[in-house]
Amino acid sequence: MSNVKLITGHLGDHLLEEIERASTICILASFIMKSGVSYLRDALGKAAARGADIKICTGDYLFITQPEALEDLLAINDTIQIRLWPSNGKSFHPKAYLFQSDNNECMFIGSSNLSKSALENGVEWNVEVTQDKEIYEDALSHFLMIFYAGKTFPLNPETLKVYKKDYDEFHRKNSHLGKTWSEAEEKELMLPVMEESTVQPEMIIEETAPYGKIQPRFAQPEALEELEKTLEEEYDKALVVMATGLGKTYLAGFFAQKFQKVLFIAHREEILHQARNSFHTINPNKTYGIYNGKIKEPNADAIFASIYTLSIKAHLEKFGQEEFDLIIVDEFHHAAADSYKKVLEYFKPKFLLGITATPDRHDNKDVYALCDGNVAFRLDFLEAINRKWLSPFKYYGVYDDTDYNQITWLGTRYDEEELLRVQMRDNLANNILKAWEEKKQTRTIGFCSSIKQADFLSGFFNKNGYRTVSLHSQQGQIDRGTAIQLLTAGEIDVIFTVDLFNEGLDIPSVDTLLFVRPTESLTVFTQQIGRGLRLREGKEHCVIIDLIGNYRNADIKLSIFDTKPETTKENKALPVVPEFCEINLDVRVIDLLKEMKRKREPRKEKLLNDYLVLKQSLGRRPSYVELHLSGASESKQYRQEFGSYVGFLNWAGELSDHEIEVYQRHRDWLEEVEKTSMSKSYKMVLLLAMLERGPSDWYEPITPMEVAPFFHRYLTETEYRKRIDFSDKSSRKLWEYDERAISSLIARMPMTMWDRGPEGLTSFENGVFKINFEIVPENRHLVFNWTREVCNYRLHYHFERRN
Numbered sequence: 001m002s003n004v005k006l007i008t009g010h011l012g013d014h015l016l017e018e019i020e021r022a023s024t025i026c027i028l029a030s031f032i033m034k035s036g037v038s039y040l041r042d043a044l045g046k047a048a049a050r051g052a053d054i055k056i057c058t059g060d061y062l063f064i065t066q067p068e069a070l071e072d073l074l075a076i077n078d079t080i081q082i083r084l085w086p087s088n089g090k091s092f093h094p095k096a097y098l099f100q101s102d103n104n105e106c107m108f109i110g111s112s113n114l115s116k117s118a119l120e121n122g123v124e125w126n127v128e129v130t131q132d133k134e135i136y137e138d139a140l141s142h143f144l145m146i147f148y149a150g151k152t153f154p155l156n157p158e159t160l161k162v163y164k165k166d167y168d169e170f171h172r173k174n175s176h177l178g179k180t181w182s183e184a185e186e187k188e189l190m191l192p193v194m195e196e197s198t199v200q201p202e203m204i205i206e207e208t209a210p211y212g213k214i215q216p217r218f219a220q221p222e223a224l225e226e227l228e229k230t231l232e233e234e235y236d237k238a239l240v241v242m243a244t245g246l247g248k249t250y251l252a253g254f255f256a257q258k259f260q261k262v263l264f265i266a267h268r269e270e271i272l273h274q275a276r277n278s279f280h281t282i283n284p285n286k287t288y289g290i291y292n293g294k295i296k297e298p299n300a301d302a303i304f305a306s307i308y309t310l311s312i313k314a315h316l317e318k319f320g321q322e323e324f325d326l327i328i329v330d331e332f333h334h335a336a337a338d339s340y341k342k343v344l345e346y347f348k349p350k351f352l353l354g355i356t357a358t359p360d361r362h363d364n365k366d367v368y369a370l371c372d373g374n375v376a377f378r379l380d381f382l383e384a385i386n387r388k389w390l391s392p393f394k395y396y397g398v399y400d401d402t403d404y405n406q407i408t409w410l411g412t413r414y415d416e417e418e419l420l421r422v423q424m425r426d427n428l429a430n431n432i433l434k435a436w437e438e439k440k441q442t443r444t445i446g447f448c449s450s451i452k453q454a455d456f457l458s459g460f461f462n463k464n465g466y467r468t469v470s471l472h473s474q475q476g477q478i479d480r481g482t483a484i485q486l487l488t489a490g491e492i493d494v495i496f497t498v499d500l501f502n503e504g505l506d507i508p509s510v511d512t513l514l515f516v517r518p519t520e521s522l523t524v525f526t527q528q529i530g531r532g533l534r535l536r537e538g539k540e541h542c543v544i545i546d547l548i549g550n551y552r553n554a555d556i557k558l559s560i561f562d563t564k565p566e567t568t569k570e571n572k573a574l575p576v577v578p579e580f581c582e583i584n585l586d587v588r589v590i591d592l593l594k595e596m597k598r599k600r601e602p603r604k605e606k607l608l609n610d611y612l613v614l615k616q617s618l619g620r621r622p623s624y625v626e627l628h629l630s631g632a633s634e635s636k637q638y639r640q641e642f643g644s645y646v647g648f649l650n651w652a653g654e655l656s657d658h659e660i661e662v663y664q665r666h667r668d669w670l671e672e673v674e675k676t677s678m679s680k681s682y683k684m685v686l687l688l689a690m691l692e693r694g695p696s697d698w699y700e701p702i703t704p705m706e707v708a709p710f711f712h713r714y715l716t717e718t719e720y721r722k723r724i725d726f727s728d729k730s731s732r733k734l735w736e737y738d739e740r741a742i743s744s745l746i747a748r749m750p751m752t753m754w755d756r757g758p759e760g761l762t763s764f765e766n767g768v769f770k771i772n773f774e775i776v777p778e779n780r781h782l783v784f785n786w787t788r789e790v791c792n793y794r795l796h797y798h799f800e801r802r803n
Helices: 009-023 032-051 065-076 131-146 157-173 177-185 220-232 248-256 269-282 334-346 365-370 381-386 416-423 426-439 451-462 480-489 522-530 559-560 586-599 603-618 624-630 635-644 645-651 658-674 680-689 704-716 717-726 739-753 777-799
Strands: 003-007 024-029 053-059 081-085 095-101 104-110 126-130 237-242 262-267 288-291 304-305 326-330 350-357 377-378 395-401 443-448 469-472 495-497 510-514 542-550 582-585 762-765 768-771
Touching: 009 104, 009 288, 009 495, 024 032, 024 081, 024 131, 032 065, 053 131, 053 220, 053 426, 065 157, 095 131, 104 131, 104 326, 104 365, 126 739, 157 177, 157 237, 157 680, 220 237, 220 248, 220 326, 237 304, 237 395, 248 269, 248 326, 262 269, 262 658, 269 288, 269 304, 269 542, 304 510, 304 586, 334 365, 350 658, 395 559, 395 586, 416 451, 426 451, 426 510, 426 542, 426 762, 451 469, 451 658, 469 480, 495 739, 510 522, 522 559, 542 586, 582 586, 603 635, 603 645, 624 645, 624 777, 635 645, 645 777, 680 704, 680 739, 680 777, 704 739
Parallel strands: 024 053, 053 081, 237 350, 237 377, 262 304, 262 326, 288 304, 326 350, 395 542, 395 582, 443 495, 443 510, 469 495, 510 542
Antiparallel strands: 003 126, 024 095, 095 104, 104 126, 762 768
16 A cells, blocks of 8 residues: 655655665656755765666756756766756646665655755655555656657757757846846746646557468568578678568567567557567467566566666666567667667677668668668568559649748757647648648548647538547547547548557558648658558559648658659659659649759758767767768768768867867878778778777788788678678688688788888788888877777678668
8 A cells, every 4th residue: 555645845855865775766857956966966976876777857948957957967977867858938847756676666746846945945845655566657657758758858968068058048038037046046936737748658559450370471571581691691680671561560570480588679558569469469379478667577488568668777677688589679769769779788689670661771760770780671662562562652742831941940840839820720721621622532641740730620621511530649539449440431531640640550441641740750751651551452542642831851751752762863853653653743842842952951061960960969979880870861971071080070170189180190091991992891801900909009010911810700700791701702712711821812802902002001012011101109099099980880881781
């Protein structure tokens, strides 16, 4: 039975007592003051030092949270995870402190923010709840959904700089508020309750499709064959890209039959249940368990776990590091990337499988990065249409006269309130209605930007004689299952929704998609397109009605329909679509897209912006491999534009004075390592062997015989390296180590091929390979690190598995 107690003063004493013994500490505070951090600093530092899992979330509402307080938080311990909730002007006012120790759960919820007065002698009311595991787990689940919500971002030195800049600008414009708060910084500012819930959890279990005797179908047999090859080549992680509607989850289920213990991780509760049902349908003889905030079934053969729950150290460590033979990761939003990385760094599976429906590598970088960029199989929805596995489409681009340049862009999306004001117009709704009446078929899903827009359009359509519903997690009048049944039966015309149909559900009867939102993510747009492409008897095609205005990505969104993107030219008017598909654009849309393309951000500026986004996410300068795996632009573009990655850093003002001096002195060498031609990896393996000697000696002359042991070991220790670079007729003879023959190969191939003559940067003469320049002692570590970074990048890029 739970124990509930009212605390009306000195909450800080209770918090310090709980921090002292807790293994899990979660703090959710709308405002954090320097005094509050000082009050808890020592206790949090000791807890972090003993390995406690500490997560802290705060917001930027009215910029009350002090940058100095955030800076002090960062300084306590690197293991403490801190995230910020950007409020965009909406009230963010929670205060909750959650603690878990070996035999107890405790939480405090009430009025106290993280400030000294609120924790000591301020007038504050808080409730303490202990001995109630169910309520604690429920609170923890809600905390984690806020902590890892798509809009949150991690606090690190780079994001702190941005916050401080925004904080100073806000208080410059609102100096009267700043003065009031600086004089009474410990006073609570009671703010209104949020109008809408920011977190919209919903548990939905999709009915399993009746397959009869389950066998792989569509693209699944081909994908399974490629996964078999990937295993044989001794890759330990890979990605499958498969269009929505072709059965990614069933594919994972078939592949999982090869493994004893399986962990399936996702960020949405309904996906966990759907995946469990699919796996059970394939093989009912195994046991299947859910592991999330409310259900803990850790002893099954296959466990379907919430990433939010696994991100808590106490739950993660309930499993052994080598407990799972196979881990499957479904695609996820960017805010959860750090938690996935943490979980996957803990486990040591035999194989990691990532699954995604997003064909564009650079619009869903996080899951690619987790799989080291290796792609076992790729089949997007365009190829699936060509193979008649998905329905053809007829796309209509309808002109939207909204001026999106007047709406604030917040880095990944438009300001919700400003966007809503321009969307809630009767004349725009009437234009949408007319376009839909002219082009629709029988059953429509309408994708909206917000719940209010969905409600507004549903009401407008209903006033004009149509039967529609607005379906979202705050809708109490109709549930998703009922709405789907009504749409399937033809009893309603349209379901307006926000994101409930992005993932994990297909309604084959849907033959019309209506997009009344700016496309902010090509990933989401691709997922939504997939909702209308399922085959069904009598369905000839899917109609896509899409409002196109001058919003971001409008001029590149059509690229997802292009079967020949590599032929893109400046004068290419429309994408090349599959047979029986059509692209139809209003004349004004064509003119708009031409104008947007003309004004598009210059390439160098885009490369810089994409780099800075990644740098902020990491909190430091990304390595070259990290830029390749997690950056939004193709990594090779940095070399093409700037000669080398370090050349880009120099142009971007990212180098210190000393680094600039070293770069200018050794620019030619860095560009040589970046650009030297490589049909095989041999030059970089030679260079890596030299780098193995360390910063002081790596550039000293070296002979083929000295390189031979490392060269042979590197190319034969994994099957995929052997297959890619060491499997021709002559190389196969060298699988068994033969020093003389390996040395001859090294002399003949990388050393001779990289011989630039006595005056060049590299030379091979009299059986000795040399680097022909001096490095002064104070520069050796830097040149070594830069050379190694380029070498590692080129080897990684070379050996990535590409389907």
